[in-house]
Amino acid sequence: MNIVATLEKDITPDGSEYETVRQVIELISADYRDQPSLEAIAAELSQSPTQLQKTFTRWAGLSPKGFLQAVTLDHAKRLLRQEAMPLLETSIEVGLSGPGRLHDLFVTHEAMSPGEWKARGQGLTIRYGFYPSPFGIALVMATERGLAGLAFADPGEEKACLDDMTCRWPNAAYVEDSAATADYAKRIFEPGQWSADRPLRVVLIGTDFQVRVWESLLKIPLGMAVTYSDIAHDIGQPTAMRAVGAAVGRNPISFVVPCHRALGKNGALTGYHWGLTRKRAMLGWESAQV
């Protein structure tokens, strides 16, 4: 499949391509009403238009122009339009009968017991490592039970990013260990490694409410989106949409648990822990993967 080709080429040793992409996205989203031309954007970044076009297309599978259209309000509404609720409900059945096929990445999940959660990570050893990814530098965290955390950073922010994650489970022991995490990084960002017989194991560490929200997120297929209130309905608490927003924001395994597919009711990208630009990048990137 050409997704694989696209991604493999994208994973440059230093992951520098996202830096260019990030700047382009910031420019076009700053004033997308003006529909900035490719030439204007290239000039702003002091690159040649053809070079920029090539870089961007290789990353997104989509020209800057196409991407621009993909991140408008209109497009976001289109993602929501296809009846979100039935969508969530039908995928429940899938989830019950074995590993779910979740955004084309096969994931089995398990939640920590309430007792383990109260211990705030006590007795848990978490191994971590940094890796280049299509969305910037990725911090991968894992326990013996499976993938526990995935975060993103721009160059130079690695420390802040690590702090952000470690303070969620302050009593855990942290070990930098690329041997234990490299396989996860590879599996996540190389779709060729996604398969049903070797599902990605994921451990959800959070409160009962949070885990229910995250499980709901896992049911959203690639290329679609739901609103925060859709999720609230799905977990049986229709009035808790605001609480859902907070829980979505606390998702420790971004991208794998697709929190970027939660939008405001009007299609606006309301917020993202790792930066709205990255949320836009993920949605635009995914819109080309269908």
Place this chain on the structure above:
DNA sequence: GGAATCATGTGAT
């Protein structure tokens, strides 16, 4: 239309 305002559940202090 857009700003101000309210109802609202969860989690941290």
Place this chain on the structure above:
DNA sequence: ATCACATGATTCC
């Protein structure tokens, strides 16, 4: 108790 929220609907100009 109280407060801050990645919400959403309503009510004012």
